[in-house]
Amino acid sequence: MYWLSNVDLSSLKIENWDGEYTVFQPESGKTHFLNEMGLKILLILDQSPATLGTLCQELSEYFTLLPDAKFSGQIMKTLQRYEALGLVSSVTENT
Amino acid sequence: MADSGMHHHQLLLDALVQPEVLTRYSSQQWELLLRVARRARLLGYLAVVLERKGLLDSIPVRAANLLRSSLIQARKQQQSVSWELNRVRWALNEHKVPVIVLKGMAYLLQALPNAPGRLFADLDLLVTKEDLEQIEFSLLDKGWKHHALSDYDERYYREWSHEIPALIHPERGVEVDVHHTLTSPLGKLKLDPAPFREAAVRVEEGLYMLSPEDMVLHCAINLFQNNELADDLRHLLDFHEMVLFFSNQEPVFQQKLMERANQLGLGRPLFYGLYFSRLLLLSTVSDGLEQQLNQQPGWLVRQIMHFCVPLALLPLHPDQPSKMAACARMWLYWRSHWLRMPLYRLLPHLAYKFYRSIFPEKVAHSGQVR
Amino acid sequence: MNVGQLSQETFRTLLTTSGLRVKTGPFNLSIQTRFPRLIDQLHQMYAHYALVNEAEIVEFHVRVTSMRSIRRPLTRLIQFEVDGRSPFPPVPAEQALATLEWGINLAIAMRINHLLLFHSAAVERNGHVLLLPAWPGSGKTTLCTALIHRGYRLFSDEFGLMDPQSSEFFPLPRLMPLKNQSIQVIRDYFPEAVLGPEIPGTLKGTVAHMRPSQESIERSDESAKARWIVFPKWSAGANLSLESLPQSEAFLLLASNAFNYEVLGETAFGAVTSLVRNCECRKLVYSDFDNALKALDALTDG
Numbered sequence: 001m002y003w004l005s006n007v008d009l010s011s012l013k014i015e016n017w018d019g020e021y022t023v024f025q026p027e028s029g030k031t032h033f034l035n036e037m038g039l040k041i042l043l044i045l046d047q048s049p050a051t052l053g054t055l056c057q058e059l060s061e062y063f064t065l066l067p068d069a070k071f072s073g074q075i076m077k078t079l080q081r082y083e084a085l086g087l088v089s090s091v092t093e094n095t
Numbered sequence: 096m097a098d099s100g101m102h103h104h105q106l107l108l109d110a111l112v113q114p115e116v117l118t119r120y121s122s123q124q125w126e127l128l129l130r131v132a133r134r135a136r137l138l139g140y141l142a143v144v145l146e147r148k149g150l151l152d153s154i155p156v157r158a159a160n161l162l163r164s165s166l167i168q169a170r171k172q173q174q175s176v177s178w179e180l181n182r183v184r185w186a187l188n189e190h191k192v193p194v195i196v197l198k199g200m201a202y203l204l205q206a207l208p209n210a211p212g213r214l215f216a217d218l219d220l221l222v223t224k225e226d227l228e229q230i231e232f233s234l235l236d237k238g239w240k241h242h243a244l245s246d247y248d249e250r251y252y253r254e255w256s257h258e259i260p261a262l263i264h265p266e267r268g269v270e271v272d273v274h275h276t277l278t279s280p281l282g283k284l285k286l287d288p289a290p291f292r293e294a295a296v297r298v299e300e301g302l303y304m305l306s307p308e309d310m311v312l313h314c315a316i317n318l319f320q321n322n323e324l325a326d327d328l329r330h331l332l333d334f335h336e337m338v339l340f341f342s343n344q345e346p347v348f349q350q351k352l353m354e355r356a357n358q359l360g361l362g363r364p365l366f367y368g369l370y371f372s373r374l375l376l377l378s379t380v381s382d383g384l385e386q387q388l389n390q391q392p393g394w395l396v397r398q399i400m401h402f403c404v405p406l407a408l409l410p411l412h413p414d415q416p417s418k419m420a421a422c423a424r425m426w427l428y429w430r431s432h433w434l435r436m437p438l439y440r441l442l443p444h445l446a447y448k449f450y451r452s453i454f455p456e457k458v459a460h461s462g463q464v465r
Numbered sequence: 466m467n468v469g470q471l472s473q474e475t476f477r478t479l480l481t482t483s484g485l486r487v488k489t490g491p492f493n494l495s496i497q498t499r500f501p502r503l504i505d506q507l508h509q510m511y512a513h514y515a516l517v518n519e520a521e522i523v524e525f526h527v528r529v530t531s532m533r534s535i536r537r538p539l540t541r542l543i544q545f546e547v548d549g550r551s552p553f554p555p556v557p558a559e560q561a562l563a564t565l566e567w568g569i570n571l572a573i574a575m576r577i578n579h580l581l582l583f584h585s586a587a588v589e590r591n592g593h594v595l596l597l598p599a600w601p602g603s604g605k606t607t608l609c610t611a612l613i614h615r616g617y618r619l620f621s622d623e624f625g626l627m628d629p630q631s632s633e634f635f636p637l638p639r640l641m642p643l644k645n646q647s648i649q650v651i652r653d654y655f656p657e658a659v660l661g662p663e664i665p666g667t668l669k670g671t672v673a674h675m676r677p678s679q680e681s682i683e684r685s686d687e688s689a690k691a692r693w694i695v696f697p698k699w700s701a702g703a704n705l706s707l708e709s710l711p712q713s714e715a716f717l718l719l720a721s722n723a724f725n726y727e728v729l730g731e732t733a734f735g736a737v738t739s740l741v742r743n744c745e746c747r748k749l750v751y752s753d754f755d756n757a758l759k760a761l762d763a764l765t766d767g
Binding site: 013015017018020022024026029030031033 | 711717731
């Protein structure tokens with residue numbers, strides 16, 4: 001399964017508040033509050049679709065973290081939340 | 096309708112039929128019109144009409160502010176319901192269940208001219224009876240919840256009415272009504288949803304709306320079959336604008352509409368739609384069209400409806416509600432329930448509704464306060 | 466002409482027939498009632514409002530009527546109506562004034578979308594608006610009441626009305642409902658305050674309304690831009706602190722408490738962003754009025 005951006009990132013209104021972000025999603029009319037990591041996920045997926053593994057790897061490199069099972073669990077939760085919000089979608093291969 | 100007691104009706108109808116008059120309304124006329132149009136839920140409609148004609152700055156500022164406020168609300172509702180459709184489609188995607196979008200959201204998809212200012216809060220979908228359970232399950236699985244219902248309401252919905260209880264996603268609050276028929280299965284009008292589904296028009300994969308003729312007929316059924324007609328002028332306006340829009344798109348539309356109504360046994364509601372559009376909104380559709388319909392109402396019924404329907408459709412005066420209009424509405428209320436349910440079910444149902452209106456706290460709260 | 470300049474008799478006639486038409490900030494109201502006690506209360510509490518003539522549009526038509534209930538045959542009840550519709554169930558007649566005031570606020574919150582409606586008290590000093598947003602335990606009305614007795618001009622204790630295009634705030638000086646202990650606090654602190662009757666047993670406990678000053682009503686067409694946003698919190702025995710608040714937090718609190726943030730969508734997002742970027746955002750914790758007022762004076766002096 002891999003993840004891809006569900007929105008055109010340039011359509012989002014993003015305001016930076018010292019490393020925290022308010023993001024307005026015009027399609028849903030909702031405002032989201034994201035931290036650096038939350039926004040980076042959207043930016044990475046906007047570049048190209050990624051599996052959970054590659055996404056975690058890119059994030060841990062960018063934020064110089066040690067990726068472990070707990071980390072990828074957190075990212076998975078965030079992705080599922082983003083999916084329900086319509087920010088990303090998941091695609092299962094072979095379909 | 097010339098007597099002073101119905102002055103507020105004329106103010107509203109003139110504004111709808113001929114919006115240019117609005118630039119000549121006095122402050123007093125505006126004040127009354129704004130109240131009456133709010134009751135009819137038509138402030139957003141007036142805002143759009145004036146905006147299109149570039150007249151929103153040619154009316155008093157206080158009126159323009161209220162019209163704009165309502166239009167902003169209407170646009171938000173349209174966005175919310177559109178997004179809800181997007182989320183429902185996402186939730187149903189893995190099962191590839193096709194849905195037919197009805198009512199307000201369909202008007203938006205069809206880009207009807209009256210859609211942009213229209214207030215509507217719910218997403219109405221038509222599906223097959225076989226898919227109903229799967230859809231309910233999928234939506235509940237993805238976070239939608241049922242309205243908290245009393246046992247009585249639950250039974251009313253599932254057994255007697257034609258819907259599963261409305262589903263709502265708590266983060267978004269939009270009501271999703273999933274229907275498998277277009278009228279009550281117990282009502283006198285037996286309507287097979289299959290021909291409606293077969294004629295439905297594809298919007299994109301898995302997403303359909305009713306064909307133009309069926310969309311008009313469905314609007315007429317809702318108005319003259321499923322509803323009590325009180326303050327429902329906006330649905331007559333929907334009907335009127337739809338007929339106009341489709342007639343302009345397709346020269347033979349009216350003929351097709353008439354044939355479809357006769358084929359489906361829907362001559363009566365279409366008759367009323369055309370009749371009252373002409374009476375109230377000065378529709379120019381020829382009355383020759385009604386004459387070709389089967390199931391036209393007889394002389395007496397026509398006289399009663401001619402008298403009662405406008406009194407119900409048009410909003411009451413906010414300060415001096417007329418007794419006559421109240422009687423007409425009462426009669427139409429009974430009529431709508433009579434048409435919808437067999438009498439042996441109707442009487443207990445109304446008795447229960449009355450009981451609940453007196454002792455609301457004894458029954459689980461099921462509606463939202465607006 | 467003001468309400469106070471009307472004779473009691475004329476005032477009564479207006480309320481019982483065509484409606485008393487008054488201007489409150491950017492909106493006009495028409496009020497009807499036949500309920501004698503409410504008529505007397507309004508004559509005092511609405512004294513400074515200007516009358517609106519027939520050539521001007523009134524946006525809100527409200528009425529307080531007596532009614533009977535099958536369920537409570539012995540209690541005298543009143544019903545609030547806006548344009549002939551009742552948003553709340555009937556309440557005991559003593560609560561008429563409180564219900565009228567809440568009803569009008571509700572109608573404004575439900576209908577107005579050409580302005581962004583923050584849930585916030587707003588006062589003006591040195592030509593700029595200080596916003597005191599509502600959050601649990603904020604005591605915004607009490608603090609707002611104190612500030613206007615110390616020379617701040619009242620905009621509103623309930624609504625920050627902002628034009629999202631120009632960022633101007635508009636005054637909406639209405640009666641201020643003091644609740645429970647605050648009533649005595651204000652009576653002790655500001656004996657000159659004009660308070661309406663104490664109304665026990667409402668949803669929010671005992672309520673007494675304070676009348677806005679004549680000046681605040683007369684100047685209610687003078688808008689201003691906001692410069693300070695202070696999130697207040699009263700806490701028994703707490704030392705005073707007025708710390709800066711991260712802007713992201715201010716955004717979150719303002720947006721999630723506004724009445725119509727979601728309805729205005731992108732417009733509101735842009736407006737709140739520019740509001741927060743252009744204001745000093747603080748968090749005030751206090752237990753003592755004098756200290757809090759001094760700190761706010763110092764903040765708004767500059």
